[in-house]
Amino acid sequence: MRILLTGHLGQLGRTLLPLLARNHAVEGIDLPAHDITDRTAMLALAAQVHPDFILNSAAMTNVDGCARDPELAYRANGMGVQNLALAAASVGAEFMQISTNEVFDGTATEPYHEWASCRPINAYGRSKLAGEWYAQHLLTRAYIVRTAWLYAVEGRNFPHRMLELADEVLAGKRSSLSVVTDEVGNPTYVVDLAEAIVKLIDTHAYGIYHLVNEGVASRFEFAQALLETSGRGNVPLTPITSGAFQRASTPPPYAPLTNTAAAALGIRLRPWRDAVAAFIADAGYRRSDGEGL
Numbered sequence: 001m002r003i004l005l006t007g008h009l010g011q012l013g014r015t016l017l018p019l020l021a022r023n024h025a026v027e028g029i030d031l032p033a034h035d036i037t038d039r040t041a042m043l044a045l046a047a048q049v050h051p052d053f054i055l056n057s058a059a060m061t062n063v064d065g066c067a068r069d070p071e072l073a074y075r076a077n078g079m080g081v082q083n084l085a086l087a088a089a090s091v092g093a094e095f096m097q098i099s100t101n102e103v104f105d106g107t108a109t110e111p112y113h114e115w116a117s118c119r120p121i122n123a124y125g126r127s128k129l130a131g132e133w134y135a136q137h138l139l140t141r142a143y144i145v146r147t148a149w150l151y152a153v154e155g156r157n158f159p160h161r162m163l164e165l166a167d168e169v170l171a172g173k174r175s176s177l178s179v180v181t182d183e184v185g186n187p188t189y190v191v192d193l194a195e196a197i198v199k200l201i202d203t204h205a206y207g208i209y210h211l212v213n214e215g216v217a218s219r220f221e222f223a224q225a226l227l228e229t230s231g232r233g234n235v236p237l238t239p240i241t242s243g244a245f246q247r248a249s250t251p252p253p254y255a256p257l258t259n260t261a262a263a264a265l266g267i268r269l270r271p272w273r274d275a276v277a278a279f280i281a282d283a284g285y286r287r288s289d290g291e292g293l
């Protein structure tokens with residue numbers, strides 16, 4: 001297939017591109033050269049590339065930035081998807097939209113399945129739900145893949161930040177590390193997500209999918225696993241609640257996803273703790289206790 005991949009410089013796009021390129025002709029686009037909010041440009045690009053498949057991994061992912069400028073968030077994450085869906089329709093391409101666990105309100109008591117009712121509580125989640133709406137309503141041959149708490153070797157993300165802060169504690173530059181216990185989700189390694197997506201696009205079984213590493217964790221448990229796996233388990237970790245610090249966006253408190261639909265097709269991601277171990281090895285984090293990994 002000829003695949004048009006948006007956001008190919010992002011965490012997911014960067015990982016997906018070489019995997020897709022094993023079996024497909026892939027054209028990657030990203031800012032600043034290509035802006036998905038420019039409908040004329042997206043339609044012209046589709047006419048020029050004539051993709052069989054458009055995979056949208058571009059998004060405004062700065063959740064606090066979305067809270068500060070919700071209109072901009074809607075333009076990128078809502079109308080940007082509208083533009084790409086119209087571009088897909090114009091050339092008869094299949095479509096995949098990458099979405100988020102933040103379309104849910106986080107008041108559940110068990111992980112959200114694919115058909116649970118969406119009720120986002122922040123600007124990022126509302127804008128991503130707008131994107132889902134366009135993909136579902138403008139196209140019949142569309143996948144929506146929701147994921148959560150993505151991290152990659154390349155990119156700014158929670159694991160790199162936690163390990164940086166832990167090293168500051170070890171170097172005596174800060175006394176301890178505080179992490180919230182009341183935000184729960186699924187830490188998901190982009191390598192595993194990208195492999196699952198590559199399998200999913202071969203099925204032509206359109207619909208909504210939840211692709212996350214298996215299991216559920218609080219931010220605190222995620223941080224604890226990162227420290228322990230990288231040999232930094234001696235760094236003191238203080239449990240706090242989200243009320244303890246101010247931020248522009250409010251995350252849904254309990255919004256882990258469960259994979260039902262893709263599992264029925266035989267597509268599952270490994271448990272999140274195994275993925276954390278793979279990430280620590282792939283990123284080449286050195287143990288602070290001097291032992292080999």
Ligand SMILES: NC(=O)c1ccc[n+]([C@@H]2O[C@H](COP(=O)([O-])OP(=O)(O)OC[C@H]3O[C@@H](n4cnc5c(N)ncnc54)[C@H](OP(=O)(O)O)[C@@H]3O)[C@@H](O)[C@H]2O)c1
Pocket residue numbers: 006007008009010011012013029030031034035036037056057058059060061076080098099100101128146147148149150151155
């Ligand atoms: N990161 C997470 O924890 C997480 C969790 C759940 C779901 N998701 C979803 O997963 C997908 C991939 O996320 P990611 O972590 O790979 O994001 P990322 O690293 O922020 O990559 C997104 C890419 O899209 C680009 N982009 C932003 N606005 C654009 C526009 N108007 N036109 C073209 N490109 C644009 C970004 O460019 P700039 O960097 O220049 O802005 C960036 O290169 C997104 O749909 C995201 O909503 C992410």
